[in-house]
Amino acid sequence: MVNASEKIQVKELSVTYDSVPALRSVSFSVLEHEILGIIGPANSGKTTFLRTLNRLSDLNPKLKSSGEVLIDEKDIYKKWNVFQLRKKVGMVFALPSPLPISIFENLAYGPRRDGVRNKTRLSETVERSLKAAFLWDEVKDRLNESAMKLSGGQQQRLCIARTLALEPEVILFDEPCSGLDPISTAMIEDAMRELKKRYTLILVTNNTKQAARVSDRVAFFLMGELVEIDQAQKIFTVPKDKRTEGYVSGRYG
Amino acid sequence: MRKYYEFVVEGLIFASGIASIIFVLLIFIFLLKEGLMVFRDVGLFDFLFGKFWYPISEPPRLGILPLILGSLWVTVGATIISVPLGIACAIFIGEIAPGWLREILKAGVELLAAIPSIVLGFIGLVTLVPLVKKFFGLPTGLTAIAGSIMLAFMAMPTIVSIMEDALNAVPKGYREGSIAMGATKWQTIHRIVLPSASSGIIAAVMLGIGRVIGETMAVMMITGNAAVIPHTFFQPVRTMTATIAAEMGETVQGSEHYFALFAIGIVLFAITFLVNLLADLSLHRKPVRA
Numbered sequence: 001m002v003n004a005s006e007k008i009q010v011k012e013l014s015v016t017y018d019s020v021p022a023l024r025s026v027s028f029s030v031l032e033h034e035i036l037g038i039i040g041p042a043n044s045g046k047t048t049f050l051r052t053l054n055r056l057s058d059l060n061p062k063l064k065s066s067g068e069v070l071i072d073e074k075d076i077y078k079k080w081n082v083f084q085l086r087k088k089v090g091m092v093f094a095l096p097s098p099l100p101i102s103i104f105e106n107l108a109y110g111p112r113r114d115g116v117r118n119k120t121r122l123s124e125t126v127e128r129s130l131k132a133a134f135l136w137d138e139v140k141d142r143l144n145e146s147a148m149k150l151s152g153g154q155q156q157r158l159c160i161a162r163t164l165a166l167e168p169e170v171i172l173f174d175e176p177c178s179g180l181d182p183i184s185t186a187m188i189e190d191a192m193r194e195l196k197k198r199y200t201l202i203l204v205t206n207n208t209k210q211a212a213r214v215s216d217r218v219a220f221f222l223m224g225e226l227v228e229i230d231q232a233q234k235i236f237t238v239p240k241d242k243r244t245e246g247y248v249s250g251r252y253g
Numbered sequence: 254m255r256k257y258y259e260f261v262v263e264g265l266i267f268a269s270g271i272a273s274i275i276f277v278l279l280i281f282i283f284l285l286k287e288g289l290m291v292f293r294d295v296g297l298f299d300f301l302f303g304k305f306w307y308p309i310s311e312p313p314r315l316g317i318l319p320l321i322l323g324s325l326w327v328t329v330g331a332t333i334i335s336v337p338l339g340i341a342c343a344i345f346i347g348e349i350a351p352g353w354l355r356e357i358l359k360a361g362v363e364l365l366a367a368i369p370s371i372v373l374g375f376i377g378l379v380t381l382v383p384l385v386k387k388f389f390g391l392p393t394g395l396t397a398i399a400g401s402i403m404l405a406f407m408a409m410p411t412i413v414s415i416m417e418d419a420l421n422a423v424p425k426g427y428r429e430g431s432i433a434m435g436a437t438k439w440q441t442i443h444r445i446v447l448p449s450a451s452s453g454i455i456a457a458v459m460l461g462i463g464r465v466i467g468e469t470m471a472v473m474m475i476t477g478n479a480a481v482i483p484h485t486f487f488q489p490v491r492t493m494t495a496t497i498a499a500e501m502g503e504t505v506q507g508s509e510h511y512f513a514l515f516a517i518g519i520v521l522f523a524i525t526f527l528v529n530l531l532a533d534l535s536l537h538r539k540p541v542r543a
């Protein structure tokens with residue numbers, strides 16, 4: 001019954017903050033090795049949804065959720081160890097947020113917390129991750145410098161790289177390019193296209209053009225509801241719902 | 254009319270700013286003028302490292318080493334007790350406690366800070382001192398250790414509240430980034446939050462110590478006030494502050510003893526100035542580390 005290529009299954013997920021609903025009974029699946037774009041106006045619950053997937057939402061005591069989320073067919077609250085889950089489901093935030101330590105240590109941070117001590121192994125992980133995030137050539141000679149000295153675009157690629165260092169299977173991007181120039185944005189989009197060969201990606205973006213450029217499928221959220229999910233091409237050309245059509249044609253949002 | 258008003262207000266603000274500087278300078282000059290007089294009679298070395306403080310013998314012997322060591326023992330003891338406790342308490346309040354408990358604890362810490370030191374000293378005298386005597390089996394409970402414990406209570410609120418501010422100033426993105434990489438709460442605190450807040454933590458500790466060094470009434474009440482060189486925490490000691498407070502009223506103005514008390518003031522001033530300077534330097538250090 002369960003489709004094997006469904007990496008994430010969301011079943012009637014509802015989330016409230018202090019009993020104010022932010023997500024209302026959302027159900028859909030994310031397929032393995034796809035880039036799923038999530039679009040929608042402000043406060044439609046996109047960030048809330050992402051933070052539920054890796055249980056970062058646990059940090060907020062005001063938040064309550066109901067429904068089910070299965071990753072690899074295992075319930076994230078009942079079957080997953082939360083620390084393993086967060087390694088499996090990496091997250092890149094809207095604001096580039098490197099840790100205030102060296103570039104090398106930013107990348108080694110996750111593996112070290114996981115108990116990796118071997119220097120060679122750490123160096124290999126660092127190099128591999130930086131290469132996959134298209135950052136290696138720019139920083140290979142300054143790995144011991146503070147990550148805070150990098151430009152915004154470089155910091156964001158560093159954050160992608162540090163997520164990759166955890167050997168995740170799913171990567172969540174929350175408006176990863178909102179503060180970046182077009183060239184940095186293009187680099188991150190290239191990295192995403194490359195990454196989907198090995199990972200499952202979810203990209204929340206306020207930029208419908210970006211969603212159209214990189215997503216395989218697109219979900220449209222509105223006021224906590226999933227209005228429509230379909231092939232990107234269809235969402236942007238022949239959406240089924242009037243509200244989707246209104247949003248993608250730029251009439252509101 | 255308006256211009257006139259501006260002029261007056263600006264003038265007043267300028268005057269009060271200048272006045273505070275002038276007052277500080279005057280105090281400092283007065284302290285130096287009176288304090289340095291003692292060195293007509295005693296050498297600097299004999300004053301600082303003299304082993305005997307007999308200010309009213311004939312001739313007076315004015316060595317303040319016992320007083321410096323008294324302050325040192327009490328301060329070191331209070332630091333050893335209050336720093337780990339204060340840091341742990343700040344971490345608990347700032348990072349671990351749930352919202353409602355955090356508010357209760359913060360109120361408690363503020364309350365502790367609001368207790369006048371004389372009241373703490375009084376409570377210490379009737380509760381802590383007998384306890385110390387009994388617990389360590391000493392002839393008297395009026396000892397350095399009693400002073401240290403008491404002063405630790407006074408330093409705690411300073412350390413906790415300043416350190417809590419420092420923890421609050423750590424950007425949320427650091428914590429979330431660390432947690433999102435699968436780190437546990439404790440790993441995040443230990444690896445990211447504490448190092449990022451380190452300069453604020455050092456400042457908190459320094460200001461706590463500064464509070465301890467300058468404290469007078471409470472220590473005077475519970476440390477036994479014997480001006481002898483202490484060898485353990487379990488002996489009565491006399492601190493520099495307590496000496497000034499106790500003897501200033503009984504001394505003849507213009508006597509050697511009188512000048513010596515001012516000179517102790519200079520030594521105290523130099524120590525607290527140094528401590529505050531260190532705290533300031535670490536507070537204003539660039540928080541970004543390589």
Ligand SMILES: Nc1ncnc2c1ncn2[C@@H]1O[C@H](COP(=O)(O)OP(=O)(O)OP(=O)(O)O)[C@@H](O)[C@H]1O
Pocket residue numbers: 017021022040041042043044045046047048049060062206
């Ligand atoms: N930490 C929080 N505490 C209380 N309410 C919150 C919190 N975070 C989000 N909300 C509420 O939940 C709803 C959904 O917010 P969410 O951040 O998920 O929207 P979003 O789609 O990501 O918006 P944006 O495009 O502006 O990032 C909003 O009404 C918001 O006010």
Ligand SMILES: [Mg+2]
Pocket residue numbers: 046047048174
């Ligand atoms: Mg958002």
